[in-house]
Amino acid sequence: MSYALLARYDSSNLLYRDSVSTEEWTLRHWHRTSAVQCCHYQSLVDQMIPIFFDDPALPLSDGKRMSQIFISDKAGQSSNEPGASFITRTHHSIACSSSLPFIALLLDLNGKTKLDVTFPQKEPNHSETDQCLRIYASGLTEETFPFLHSRPGVAKSLRGLISKPKEPMSDEYLQAQAHLKFGRRMDGSHLRWEEQSQTIELK
Amino acid sequence: MQMVLKNFLLIKSRHSDILLDLVDRCLFNVVIFSRFQIDQSYRWKSMMNVDNQDVNSIFAMALLKLRGPRGSDPALAILSQRFALDVSFGHPDAVSYVEKEIASHLRICYATTKDRTWSFTGYPSEPLVSCAAAHILHENTTYLWGALEALRTKVDEGLFEIGQSGELTSRLLLLLAKDTYVRKNLPENSQSYTTPDEDDKWRSDLIDCQQVSIVKFLEYLFGESFWTRAGHAAKEAFHHAYINFSHWTPLDEPISHKSKDGYVLCIVSKI
Numbered sequence: 307m308s309y310a311l312l313a314r315y316d317s318s319n320l321l322y323r324d325s326v327s328t329e330e331w332t333l334r335h336w337h338r339t340s341a342v343q344c345c346h347y348q349s350l351v352d353q354m355i356p357i358f359f360d361d362p363a364l365p366l367s368d369g370k371r372m373s374q375i376f377i378s379d380k381a382g383q384s385s386n387e388p389g390a391s392f393i394t395r396t397h398h399s400i401a402c403s404s405s406l407p408f409i410a411l412l413l414d415l416n417g418k419t420k421l422d423v424t425f426p427q428k429e430p431n432h433s434e435t436d437q438c439l440r441i442y443a444s445g446l447t448e449e450t451f452p453f454l455h456s457r458p459g460v461a462k463s464l465r466g467l468i469s470k471p472k473e474p475m476s477d478e479y480l481q482a483q484a485h486l487k488f489g490r491r492m493d494g495s496h497l498r499w500e501e502q503s504q505t506i507e508l509k
Numbered sequence: 510m511q512m513v514l515k516n517f518l519l520i521k522s523r524h525s526d527i528l529l530d531l532v533d534r535c536l537f538n539v540v541i542f543s544r545f546q547i548d549q550s551y552r553w554k555s556m557m558n559v560d561n562q563d564v565n566s567i568f569a570m571a572l573l574k575l576r577g578p579r580g581s582d583p584a585l586a587i588l589s590q591r592f593a594l595d596v597s598f599g600h601p602d603a604v605s606y607v608e609k610e611i612a613s614h615l616r617i618c619y620a621t622t623k624d625r626t627w628s629f630t631g632y633p634s635e636p637l638v639s640c641a642a643a644h645i646l647h648e649n650t651t652y653l654w655g656a657l658e659a660l661r662t663k664v665d666e667g668l669f670e671i672g673q674s675g676e677l678t679s680r681l682l683l684l685l686a687k688d689t690y691v692r693k694n695l696p697e698n699s700q701s702y703t704t705p706d707e708d709d710k711w712r713s714d715l716i717d718c719q720q721v722s723i724v725k726f727l728e729y730l731f732g733e734s735f736w737t738r739a740g741h742a743a744k745e746a747f748h749h750a751y752i753n754f755s756h757w758t759p760l761d762e763p764i765s766h767k768s769k770d771g772y773v774l775c776i777v778s779k780i
Contacts, residue, residue: 400763
């Protein structure tokens with residue numbers, strides 16, 4: 307009997323692989339109108355959207371006009387606001403340095419509604435302070451993302467896709483789970499005996 | 510366009526024995542065009558030489574192929590094509606789902622193992638097909654909601670992965686924001702998928718691939734007070750900045766890593 311299994315398509319090996327500069331890489335995605343979902347072990351960021359600067363004052367080369375929106379996603383229960391300041395394009399696994407400004411967006415999808423925007427300019431020649439528009443957007447609600455008002459029901463559907471249900475973490479649950487995994491040997495007397503801190507008198 | 514054609518030929522020459530499906534798809538691959546080429550008339554040029562073809566007929570063909578046979582529901586296929594849905598290997602319906610998409614909804618079988626027990630499949634980056642998918646997704650006000658609910662049902666069943674930190678939701682949120690932005694001035698239930706160009710129908714933009722001002726997009730995404738918060742300098746810095754993404758494509762390796770001789774390498778995925 308023939309049966310089929312699935313395998314993740316390894317595009318980097320199978321389809322097309324090339325060595326190009328980061329400018330060229332971003333430009334190719336711009337030409338293809340594609341945004342990038344990074345691999346799960348990519349440091350700092352999860353997605354990249356190409357930016358093109360259509361500024362006549364810039365060099366004619368299209369590659370010299372490219373920049374990026376780097377997006378980091380969070381789905382934890384606690385606030386990840388400080389994480390927005392850690393996004394940098396100079397990290398060795400990103401290496402997309404440019405003289406043009408870029409955008410760092412942290413989406414804290416499960417957080418409380420909040421929007422914070424910074425555009426530091428204290429060090430005009432520092433590529434990582436004056437050139438980055440940092441956005442911290444928390445909470446998948448119509449307040450944080452007003453455009454969702456125009457699509458009723460979409461916000462609720464999207465919230466249902468953020469994360470899988472978490473296991474309940476009450477003390478009773480943890481105790482029951484420990485008993486399920488290890489049986490009554492999780493009781494204190496057994497543990498003390500295993501650590502040889504308790505002797506058993508044989509009659 | 511030349512760059513894309515070169516890439517496509519490269520793919521064919523390397524894997525001509527296993528990528529037969531892509532031959533049929535070159536029609537959609539060659540339409541990619543950079544508006545920054547010297548002459549804008551290069552857009553659609555390959556189609557212009559085909560008898561009885563125009564933008565409408567090519568787009569209609571993409572719609573027809575994507576929708577599949579009468580009675581089938583293309584909602585998940587449409588989302589897969591644009592939002593890079595990640596099928597979970599272990600789900601009992603995964604194989605039949607993928608086979609159905611290959612047979613009816615433009616999913617590509619890139620390769621199979623010799624014993625044919627494993628298939629390597631996916632949706633390659635195809636802007637025209639992405640625009641067709643966007644057109645179906647927004648052709649009426651309820652389709653999008655229904656497609657998302659269908660996706661949520663399948664996510665709950667374990668057919669699709671959502672990522673470790675909400676990556677799927679993030680992809681949906683950002684691209685749907687752009688979709689709705691480019692459609693906000695169109696009449697409801699509009700059947701238009703290109704920007705109007707009365708002079709030359711081959712020079713018009715696909716609305717989902719057109720340049721969108723970042724200043725206006727962020728204001729639409731986060732509200733009218735966004736640039737007040739960001740400041741005048743920020744708004745000025747991005748005054749000439751544009752985005753144009755129409756779909757997501759997954760990368761299988763980090764954006765960059767150092768080669769042995771120190772040069773930075775970038776991996777271009779599914780292009």
